[in-house]
Amino acid sequence: MLLMHKVGFGLKPDEDMPKDAIGWALAQLANKAPQVGISRFRTGKQQIEPWPEEFIFDLTTRVKTARQLQRELDKLDDDSGLSSGERRRQEQALRQKFQPHAHDQLTFFHQPVFGEDGVRQRFVQFWMNHFTVGANSNSNDYAGDLFQNVMNRDIDGRFADMAYNVTRHPTMLCYLDNIYNIGETSEKAKNNKKQQVGLNDNLGRELMELHTISPAAGYSEDDIRDAAKILAGWGFLFHKKDGARFDRKNKIKDYGDAFVTYHAEPGGKTVLGKTYPNGKKALRLFIDDLAAMPETAAHISRKLCQHFISDNPTDDDVNAVIAAWQRSDGDLPSVHKAVIERAALDISPKMQWPLTWLFTLSRTSGGNLTYGWDDIGGKDPHEGVFRPRLIMRELGQNIWGRRQPDGFALDGASWATPEHMERRIRMASIMHRFGNPQLDANDMLERIDASAMTRDLVASTSDARNKFIFMACSREMMGSV
Amino acid sequence: MITRRQFLQSSAASLALAGFPIHGVTKDLPTGNIVVIILEGGMDGLAAVPPLGDPDLERARKGLISANPITLNPFFGLHPSLGGFARMLNDGEASIVHATAFPYTKRSHFEGQNVIQTGNMTPYASKSGWLGRSLELAGLPGRAYSMDMPLLIRGEAELDNYYPAHLRGSIDPTNMLTDQLSQYHGSIIGDAFTKVGQKHEEKAKFIARDPVSLAKHAGARLSDPLGPSVAVIKVSEFDTHAGQGADTGMHYEQLAEVDDIMIALKSSLGAQFKDTVILTLTEFGRTVKMNGSTGTDHGYGSAGLLAGGLLKGGKVITQWPGLGKRDRFEERDLQSTIDYRSVCAACIEAAFGLDHDLIADKIFYTPKLERVYDHLFA
Numbered sequence: 001m002l003l004m005h006k007v008g009f010g011l012k013p014d015e016d017m018p019k020d021a022i023g024w025a026l027a028q029l030a031n032k033a034p035q036v037g038i039s040r041f042r043t044g045k046q047q048i049e050p051w052p053e054e055f056i057f058d059l060t061t062r063v064k065t066a067r068q069l070q071r072e073l074d075k076l077d078d079d080s081g082l083s084s085g086e087r088r089r090q091e092q093a094l095r096q097k098f099q100p101h102a103h104d105q106l107t108f109f110h111q112p113v114f115g116e117d118g119v120r121q122r123f124v125q126f127w128m129n130h131f132t133v134g135a136n137s138n139s140n141d142y143a144g145d146l147f148q149n150v151m152n153r154d155i156d157g158r159f160a161d162m163a164y165n166v167t168r169h170p171t172m173l174c175y176l177d178n179i180y181n182i183g184e185t186s187e188k189a190k191n192n193k194k195q196q197v198g199l200n201d202n203l204g205r206e207l208m209e210l211h212t213i214s215p216a217a218g219y220s221e222d223d224i225r226d227a228a229k230i231l232a233g234w235g236f237l238f239h240k241k242d243g244a245r246f247d248r249k250n251k252i253k254d255y256g257d258a259f260v261t262y263h264a265e266p267g268g269k270t271v272l273g274k275t276y277p278n279g280k281k282a283l284r285l286f287i288d289d290l291a292a293m294p295e296t297a298a299h300i301s302r303k304l305c306q307h308f309i310s311d312n313p314t315d316d317d318v319n320a321v322i323a324a325w326q327r328s329d330g331d332l333p334s335v336h337k338a339v340i341e342r343a344a345l346d347i348s349p350k351m352q353w354p355l356t357w358l359f360t361l362s363r364t365s366g367g368n369l370t371y372g373w374d375d376i377g378g379k380d381p382h383e384g385v386f387r388p389r390l391i392m393r394e395l396g397q398n399i400w401g402r403r404q405p406d407g408f409a410l411d412g413a414s415w416a417t418p419e420h421m422e423r424r425i426r427m428a429s430i431m432h433r434f435g436n437p438q439l440d441a442n443d444m445l446e447r448i449d450a451s452a453m454t455r456d457l458v459a460s461t462s463d464a465r466n467k468f469i470f471m472a473c474s475r476e477m478m479g480s481v
Numbered sequence: 482m483i484t485r486r487q488f489l490q491s492s493a494a495s496l497a498l499a500g501f502p503i504h505g506v507t508k509d510l511p512t513g514n515i516v517v518i519i520l521e522g523g524m525d526g527l528a529a530v531p532p533l534g535d536p537d538l539e540r541a542r543k544g545l546i547s548a549n550p551i552t553l554n555p556f557f558g559l560h561p562s563l564g565g566f567a568r569m570l571n572d573g574e575a576s577i578v579h580a581t582a583f584p585y586t587k588r589s590h591f592e593g594q595n596v597i598q599t600g601n602m603t604p605y606a607s608k609s610g611w612l613g614r615s616l617e618l619a620g621l622p623g624r625a626y627s628m629d630m631p632l633l634i635r636g637e638a639e640l641d642n643y644y645p646a647h648l649r650g651s652i653d654p655t656n657m658l659t660d661q662l663s664q665y666h667g668s669i670i671g672d673a674f675t676k677v678g679q680k681h682e683e684k685a686k687f688i689a690r691d692p693v694s695l696a697k698h699a700g701a702r703l704s705d706p707l708g709p710s711v712a713v714i715k716v717s718e719f720d721t722h723a724g725q726g727a728d729t730g731m732h733y734e735q736l737a738e739v740d741d742i743m744i745a746l747k748s749s750l751g752a753q754f755k756d757t758v759i760l761t762l763t764e765f766g767r768t769v770k771m772n773g774s775t776g777t778d779h780g781y782g783s784a785g786l787l788a789g790g791l792l793k794g795g796k797v798i799t800q801w802p803g804l805g806k807r808d809r810f811e812e813r814d815l816q817s818t819i820d821y822r823s824v825c826a827a828c829i830e831a832a833f834g835l836d837h838d839l840i841a842d843k844i845f846y847t848p849k850l851e852r853v854y855d856h857l858f859a
Binding site for chain 2: 417
């Protein structure tokens with residue numbers, strides 16, 4: 001039961017308690033489950049349906065949508081007859097019309113609660129945090145594709161593949177400014193005497209510092225600079241204000257693989273003593289090398305243990321995960337299996353992120369506080385029901401907002417502040433009053449295998465709502481010591 | 482490009498208040514207040530305070546120099562976004578320290594932000610902040626108002642946080658709930674619930690989330706002698722790797738915000754402004770030259786902007802290293818010739834009356850830290 005909360009989102013009210021917890025977890029991890037959710041918030045039991053195809057946006061659709069929105073906004077800019085109030089209203093109406101990210105945020109809330117791949121999604125969320133992206137340029141237009149299609153797919157393969165696909169995804173390339181990273185002796189630089197162009201080392205730095213080897217590997221500023229040179233050319237601009245005229249010369253067919261030679265730095269590059277050839281191939285080779293370095297396995301294995309097992313994982317835990325990494329050459333299912341097995345051995349609870357707590361509370365009690373996909377664009381469908389964006393902001397995990405690239409803290413202690421505890425009481429009260437949980441506090445006590453102390457706490461009040469709040473804030477539900 | 486309005490909606494500005502005196506613990510009420518404005522991302526000191534008299538400026542900073550700087554003296558100017566700050570300089574209520582930094586040179590945001598808050602030059606070595614430890618030394622445990630308590634003010638002292646919730650339809654946590662939960666949990670979570678209970682004994686007012694409103698609120702609270710003596714305001718988005726601009730652009734919007742914050746603080750502090758020192762804090766400066774995307778990358782030396790009545794102000798305090806290639810740190814960044822920890826130490830000395838040697842040893846773990854108090858406050 002502890003394992004189900006440590007690595008998953010717990011069991012729905014009608015799910016049977018599995019006899020083999022590890023087997024259950026591994027099955028969920030491997031489950032390429034369909035995307036599901038609800039079309040509308042309903043009072044009473046929610047009706048779970050497959051996520052509509054029309055709201056699963058591929059990259060090409062996202063780029064076209066973003067371009068169209070930009071064209072419409074440009075028209076507004078050109079129309080000088082509008083008052084500022086009217087302009088604001090029209091801009092808002094346009095943005096409401098073109099908003100893949102609203103659906104992206106909703107599926108992010110629905111899948112853990114209504115889907116059948118909770119453990120898998122827990123690991124996807126770990127990788128979403130490891131490769132943190134946030135709002136910059138129009139990164140949010142593409143972020144859903146990164147999470148749902150790239151990470152949710154590559155979690156079945158090798159780390160090197162995920163790292164490569166994430167690094168060259170337009171969300172990452174926008175977020176860390178790589179779309180403005182231009183080779184100093186590139187064609188663009190040579191043709192642009194008026195506008196200064198050159199390298200931007202933001203992504204190159206974070207690729208090594210945060211995503212792979214970490215500062216423990218002792219890379220130099222020159223290494224970072226050459227990493228930036230390898231990355232120059234990856235990414236596309238689409239607004240003519242950014243100088244997107246290159247598009248005519250370099251037709252992009254696959255927006256997840258957009259390398260623009262016009263921007264690239266010619267010549268070989270050297271990072272950490274290894275040389276890389278001119279051209280597009282270099283990035284794949286570079287990331288393969290970074291992925292293979294022992295510092296990467298060490299760095300990420302520790303983070304995995306810190307997130308899933310304990311704020312202070314033992315050396316045995318970390319070494320077991322590193323060993324699985326090295327044995328399998330970074331095969332993520334093998335690595336994740338090691339994490340799950342170690343988590344099963346560790347009987348101490350682990351306090352999770354606020355969002356994880358909320359998804360678990362929702363799933364296990366059968367309650368729900370979010371919209372359905374048909375509710376998007378209208379008023380709040382019901383009192384106590386919120387847009388995902390508001391909940392994420394209130395819980396301090398604004399995933400689509402302005403982010404620092406090092407992501408959310410992995411240790412539970414960082415989230416154990418009075419402000420976050422107050423939020424839990426509030427959210428539990430709303431869940432009870434408006435979220436229509438199918439199980440009340442006493443039913444939940446059975447489901448979470450509550451201790452005597454927790455039962456006493458819940459029994460100490462006769463008010464149903466307060467019982468629910470106590471249950472939601474129990475050690476078992478919060479994963480706290 | 483994100484519009485300013487979109488940015489403000491998702492702005493990460495935050496306020497934390499601390500250093501409340503507590504009956505039975507605090508021996509003397511503090512004489513002064515400290516406000517730290519954390520500039521997240523690396524503030525470009527050369528853009529904020531351009532060295533107009535430096536012969537290498539034009540060449541080195543092509544594309545990044547404002548067309549209309551405010552002239553402070555024959556050598557230094559000020560970016561036009563900092564008009565309010567300029568007036569304070571003129572009135573002797575502000576000073577600038579230039580070519581200064583914490584001696585951290587690895588240019589990593591998250592290591593840098595950790596070091597400038599902990600005051601420990603080894604990243605992640607400390608779970609408390611230099612200001613938090615100062616408050617402990619000064620006998621001022623207290624409460625903070627923000628969503629996530631900044632490391633800068635964490636210490637062994639009882640510090641919690643508060644930020645009004647927007648969850649309509651939710652209940653206000655009752656004493657019964659918080660008492661029971663804090664007894665049930667014990668340890669840090671129990672403490673957290675206790676503080677939720679304590680905080681709700683005060684009346685919870687809605688505080689707007691934009692930086693200027695936060696600053697006004699901070700000033701009002703600081704001006705209460707029984708209220709907090711420390712405020713920490715965080716302003717983000719200084720990490721302008723792309724499209725920094727020279728007069729307009731994100732960096733200068735943020736400087737304008739800092740200027741607005743300073744003006745708001747001065748006004749809301751009222752009579753207490755004379756007993757206050759405000760200082761900026763940033764993890765590093767930025768490269769002297771522009772990068773490939775008309776922005777700047779991470780650097781080293783930067784400038785510190787200080788204000789408040791405690792200062793003997795109107796000065797630019799610096800040992801100017803020069804902008805020529807060989808004068809720069811690693812041939813790319815402004816050199817740092819003043820350890821910014823000394824500036825922080827001087828502010829603690831001025832506001833709380835602690836002894837410099839004690840501060841150097843116990844707060845910055847550097848017994849030989851230079852004392853620059855006289856340049857700023859005497």
